[in-house]
Each structure stands twice: as C-alpha cells, then as structure tokens.
Amino acid sequence: xxxxxxxxxxxxxxxxxxxxxxxxxxxxxxxxxxxxxxxxxxxxxxxxxxxxxxxxxxxxxxxxxxxxxxxxxxxxxxxxxxxxxxxxxxxxxxxxxxxxxxxxxxxxxxxxxxxxxxxxxxxxxxxxxxxxxxxxxxxxxxxxxxxxxxxxxxxxxxxxxxxxxxxxxxxxxxxxxxxxxxxxxxxxxxxxxxxxxxxxxxxxxxxxxxxxxxxxxxxxxxxxxxxxxxxxxxxx
Numbered sequence: 001x002x003x004x005x006x007x008x009x010x011x012x013x014x015x016x017x018x019x020x021x022x023x024x025x026x027x028x029x030x031x032x033x034x035x036x037x038x039x040x041x042x043x044x045x046x047x048x049x050x051x052x053x054x055x056x057x058x059x060x061x062x063x064x065x066x067x068x069x070x071x072x073x074x075x076x077x078x079x080x081x082x083x084x085x086x087x088x089x090x091x092x093x094x095x096x097x098x099x100x101x102x103x104x105x106x107x108x109x110x111x112x113x114x115x116x117x118x119x120x121x122x123x124x125x126x127x128x129x130x131x132x133x134x135x136x137x138x139x140x141x142x143x144x145x146x147x148x149x150x151x152x153x154x155x156x157x158x159x160x161x162x163x164x165x166x167x168x169x170x171x172x173x174x175x176x177x178x179x180x181x182x183x184x185x186x187x188x189x190x191x192x193x194x195x196x197x198x199x200x201x202x203x204x205x206x207x208x209x210x211x212x213x214x215x216x217x218x219x220x221x222x223x224x225x226x227x228x229x230x231x232x233x234x235x236x
Contacts, residue, residue, distance in 0.1 A: 003234075004139070004164050005105050005227060006113035006157075006186075008176035009125070012196055013114075013134075013220070015093045022049070025087040032083035033074065044072035052119060056181075060153030062144040065119045085124065094132040097221055102137040104224050108231065113160045113172070114141040117150045117181055140164045152185025161189075173214075173230050175223055184211040194226050 007013055026045040035041040048071045052063030069076055105112050118125065122143050129135040140163035144150035147159065157174075161167045169190030176182025176195065183193045195213035215226045 002111055002165060002167060003171045003173075003231070004111035004113050004167055005173045005175065005223070006115055006160055006164075006191070007102075008174075008178070008182050009114060009116035009118075010091075011177035012175060012182075013094050013098050014091065015095050017091055020087075020091065022046075025084045028087050029077075029080045029084040032080035033077045035074070041072060041074065045069075048072055049119070056117060056144075056150045060149050060151075062117075062147050062150040063119055064145045065121065068119065092128045094129070094134055095220060098132070099134050099137065101220055101223060102134055105227060106137065108227060110227070111139040111164050111167075112137055113164055114138045115151065115156060115160050115174075116142070117144045117156075120145060122146055151181040152188060154185070154189045157186055157189045157191065173227065179211055179213075180209045183213045184209050187211060187213075192230065194223055196220060196223070 023042070023046055026042055026049070030038050030042040030045060033041065045068060048068035051071070052068065055061040055063055066076070102112055116125065120143075122141075122145065125141075125143060126135060129138075140160055142156060142160045142163065144156060147156060149155045151157070157169070161169065161172065164172070170192075172191045174182065174186035174191045174193045176186065176193070177197055179195065183195055186193045192214040194215045194217055196217050196219070215229075217223055217226060
C-alpha cells in the first residue's frame with residue numbers, strides 16, 4: 001500500500017529570513033509600473049492582498065495575483081512583475097537540506113506531495129522549485145491559486161490525495177508550519193500532522209486555533225525520525 005508525506009512550502013521547505021515589510025513587493029511593483037498615481041496604486045494593491053488574506057482566513061477561499069491587479073484596476077506590466085518577484089526571490093529559496101530530506105522520504109518508498117496557499121501562478125513555483133533542484137522530487141503538487149479554495153479548506157487536502165492516486169488520509173503525513181492553515185486543515189480530513197513552527201510569520205497573519213499536532217519538530221531534518229516512527233506499526 002502506498003503512503004505519502006505531504007509538505008507545505010513557505011515556512012516549511014523554504015528558508016527562514018527576517019520578516020519583510022509586506023508592502024515592499026507591491027511598492028516595487030507600483031514603482032516599476034510607472035503609474036501616474038503611485039500612492040493610489042500602492043494602496044489598492046496592499047488592500048487587495050489584505051482582502052486575499054481575509055478570504056482565506058474567513059472563508060477558506062483562494063485568491064490570485066491577477067485578481068489583485070484586476071481589483072487595483074491595472075493590467076500586468078512585465079517589468080513590474082519582474083520587480084515584484086525579485087523582491088520575493090530570497091524568501092522563495094528552499095533550505096539547504098530540503099533536497100536531501102525529500103530524497104530520503106522517497107528512499108523509504110513513500111510518495112511526496114506539496115500543498116501551498118499562494119497568490120502566485122503555478123508556473124512561478126515550478127520555476128523556483130526547479131531552480132533549487134527539488135521540482136522532480138514531488139509526485140503531486142497542489143497550489144491554491146489553481147483552485148477556488150485554500151487551506152484549511154478540506155478540498156485542498158483532498159485534491160492532493162486525489163493527485164497522489166486516491167490515497168486515504170490515514171496513509172498521509174502532513175508537515176506544515178501554521179497551526180490554522182496546515183495542522184487544523186490536514187487533521188480535519190484525517191491526516192496525521194507534523195508541526196514545524198515558523199516564528200517569523202507576521203502577527204497579523206497568525207491565526208490562533210486550538211489544535212494539537214500529532215508530532216512537533218524544530219527543524220526540517222527531524223521529520224525523518226517522525227516518518228520512521230509513523231511507519232513502524234506498518235513494519236516498514
């Protein structure tokens with residue numbers, strides 16, 4: 001019987017850096033877009049991203065980069081998109097041991113999945129994961145920007161189960177950094193969970209929820225010990 005370990009992306013597989021001013025990527029977008037109303041455009045972009053957070057938090061709904069631009073009344077400007085992505089680039093890097101950890105999970109005969117809440121097009125993430133040499137280590141990936149819902153909505157987790165060949169939730173271990181989106185969402189569909197807290201999450205984006213993960217770790221490499229413990233009853 002196939003089993004899988006499913007990972008969150010940002011804050012779980014990516015590097016931990018000092019928090020960035022959340023307005024800075026949009027500030028760079030607005031500046032590169034050469035808008036005649038720089039302050040107004042920036043305010044609309046920031047408001048759009050806040051609406052995206054509220055849609056996820058309060059309704060489990062997804063949002064996209066394109067919808068934020070549309071709400072701001074602008075079309076994508078290639079130079080501005082490049083400036084926006086460049087601001088985020090350091091934060092998209094996978095941690096140094098991510099390839100080794102993912103490979104070790106696969107070497108145990110497990111499938112590897114990825115589930116991420118994101119505004120960005122799937123192609124951006126594929127480019128970033130390929131850059132870091134991990135794209136081909138995933139058997140299935142789900143990004144909320146390709147769905148109408150976002151974590152912790154159960155349909156996001158069911159989507160990755162389907163893409164992993166219709167696995168049962170009990171046959172999947174979910175690893176994530178956020179208690180609301182990751183841990184409560186995964187446990188809500190019946191997965192066991194591993195919490196790897198990201199202490200750099202902005203307070204305004206940290207949603208408190210009364211949930212206890214199955215396991216807790218302090219660094220990504222520790223997930224391999226958890227996986228071995230999880231597999232032990234199966235004689236693996």
